[in-house]
Amino acid sequence: MPTKSYIWGYITGITVILLGVTPILASLFYSVDGGWSFSFIKSLVTSIQWTEFVGHIYPRLSTEVLIWIVLCVIILAGVLIVFKKSLGWYAHIYFLFFLGGLFLFLAGSLVEFQINNRVDSDTLFGTATFLALSVFCFALLWVQVRYWRIRKA
Secondary structure (H helix, E strand, O other): OOOOOOHHHHHHHHHHHHHHHHHHHHHHHHHEOOOEHHHHHHHHHHHHHHHHHHHOOOOOOOOHHHHHHHHHHHHHHHHHHOOHHHHHHHHHHHHHHHHHHHHHHHHEEEEEEEEHHHHHHHHHHHHHHHHHHHHHHHHHHHHHHHHHHHHOO
């Protein structure tokens, strides 16, 4: 029986690894007081008040530790995909679902903020960006599920 091509898996795995490694490499070039830091990501996360949410769930978990954990899981999922392990694909699919839902939640939060406060171009741009990212994640999730259903047949 001829084996099916795994080119989509290699492309996906390498892309996921690069997405996980990119913030780490960016932090090497973005130093604060001579030390490496995720301050650029931390400022984004703080601006959406994620630290208060995480602080209620895990009071001893800092934002940088959370970022490192997420990046390591992303890289691990990419490596597992490249080595043709189903756990990597499941992690990738669940991560796309989680990320799409998170972006949709953030877009909804910005819409609620715009309803309660004034509407300006920054919040409209943020809402449009989060909606576009959410649609992209859910579309990629749909493509992944469809690909695997066709591949099983």
